[in-house]
Amino acid sequence: MQYVSIQNDTATLAVSGYFNFSRCKAVKAELGTAFQNGCTKVIVDFGTTQxxxxxxxxxxxxxxxxxxxxxxxxxNATGKTLTQLKSGNLDSWLKN
Incomplete structure (x- = not known):
């Protein structure tokens, strides 16, 4: 899988560059596979998301x-990604 990695019951999502509408379909499909494989938790790693x-x-x-x-x-949200999350009051998602 390109965007999702699985470890035990956790799917980690990481999209490099632009995480936009054109990538959503592929990300959703990969997460669907992760859920079918027993994942019940999701971590989004914005470390390489611009x-x-x-x-x-x-x-x-x-x-x-x-x-x-x-x-x-x-x-790991920084730059424009962090700004977008903050503008939607979604920075509460961020955990260290």
Whole structure:
């Protein structure tokens, strides 16, 4: 898988560069595979993400609802990605 790695019950999502509408379909498909393989938690690693658009944010909100907030977190957001998360009051997702 290109965007999702699986370890035990956790799927870690990492999208390099622009995390935008055009990548959402592939990300959703990979997360679907992770869920089918027993993943119940999602970590989004923004370490290599330069920008995130509203479609990707909406998709992440849907995924967070699907796995429940206590099983969803994000990390390593900087620059424009961090700005986008803060503008939507979503920086509470970030855990260290």
């Amino acid at each position: 920008f995130i658009d509203s479609a990707a944010i909406r998709m992440l909100c849907d995924i967070r609802d699907q796995v429940y907030p206590e099983n969803f977190s994000a990390r």
